[in-house]
Amino acid sequence: MDLREFEYKFEESANKKEFIVFFCKCKIVYSGRAEASLGKGDRLVGVKQDGTIFVHQPEGGNPINYMKAGGCVEIIKQEYDILFKAYNSSTKEYLELEISRVYSFMSRKLDDGQKQLLAGTEADMSDMIKQNPVLISKNFKPLSREEHTKFGFIDVFGHDNNGTLVIIECKRYTAGLDAVQQLRRYVEKIKELRGVKNVSGIIASPKIAPNAEEMLKKWGFSWKLVNSPMRLVRHNKNQKNLSNY
Numbered sequence: 001m002d003l004r005e006f007e008y009k010f011e012e013s014a015n016k017k018e019f020i021v022f023f024c025k026c027k028i029v030y031s032g033r034a035e036a037s038l039g040k041g042d043r044l045v046g047v048k049q050d051g052t053i054f055v056h057q058p059e060g061g062n063p064i065n066y067m068k069a070g071g072c073v074e075i076i077k078q079e080y081d082i083l084f085k086a087y088n089s090s091t092k093e094y095l096e097l098e099i100s101r102v103y104s105f106m107s108r109k110l111d112d113g114q115k116q117l118l119a120g121t122e123a124d125m126s127d128m129i130k131q132n133p134v135l136i137s138k139n140f141k142p143l144s145r146e147e148h149t150k151f152g153f154i155d156v157f158g159h160d161n162n163g164t165l166v167i168i169e170c171k172r173y174t175a176g177l178d179a180v181q182q183l184r185r186y187v188e189k190i191k192e193l194r195g196v197k198n199v200s201g202i203i204a205s206p207k208i209a210p211n212a213e214e215m216l217k218k219w220g221f222s223w224k225l226v227n228s229p230m231r232l233v234r235h236n237k238n239q240k241n242l243s244n245y
Contacts, residue, residue, distance in 0.1 A: 019047070021046045023044055030093075052069045053086055081099055124228060167199060
């Protein structure tokens with residue numbers, strides 16, 4: 001695409017507040033959350049209707065650069081290229097793309113007012129455990145969920161048949177060292193607040209990292225394999241895979 005044509009189409013679409021996407025060859029300079037620069041390469045650039053800007057490389061899921069909504073964009077035609085300058089005064093971010101070639105350009109006014117519904121969150125997981133305490137132990141008696149402490153909210157709080165208080169920390173994915181450390185803080189705080197010596201700590205998660213499990217045992221806590229609600233529902237169905245053929 002001719003760079004002058006790109007300049008015209010971009011400004012026309014931006015004035016209409018359309019969602020803009022284009023493929024280009026460019027250099028990048030960014031200043032804001034950090035200082036960054038990237039040499040010439042092929043990228044996907046998007047400008048959303050609210051002004052959010054993102055730049056993707058050919059591989060990987062995360063943008064190599066992005067800028068939150070609320071900024072302004074200026075297109076400057078130079079002798080051999082186009083200068084795409086974006087600045088957000090509220091976040092003090094600056095993004096500059098030196099565009100030497102535009103492969104394709106697309107823009108459209110999009111309409112989507114839907115909100116994503118999440119299933120299988122840690123809150124759902126703690127609700128499931130509270131409603132089905134046998135997932136932890138037949139002796140576990142839940143008292144509450146989201147019990148407030150100085151260090152945050154305990155996912156599930158209860159006791160066993162012997163009256164020993166039990167704290168459960170839920171993780172949707174693999175539990176790591178941070179989960180174990182958080183559990184320990186909760187246990188120590190409950191000991192202090194309730195004036196008791198024995199409090200059991202349990203991490204409930206689909207998996208646990210080896211070093212986290214080692215630390216867990218060292219501090220006298222335990223791990224229980226519990227999948228979050230809806231986890232791998234599609235994967236767990238009896239569908240065929242390549243090994244079946």
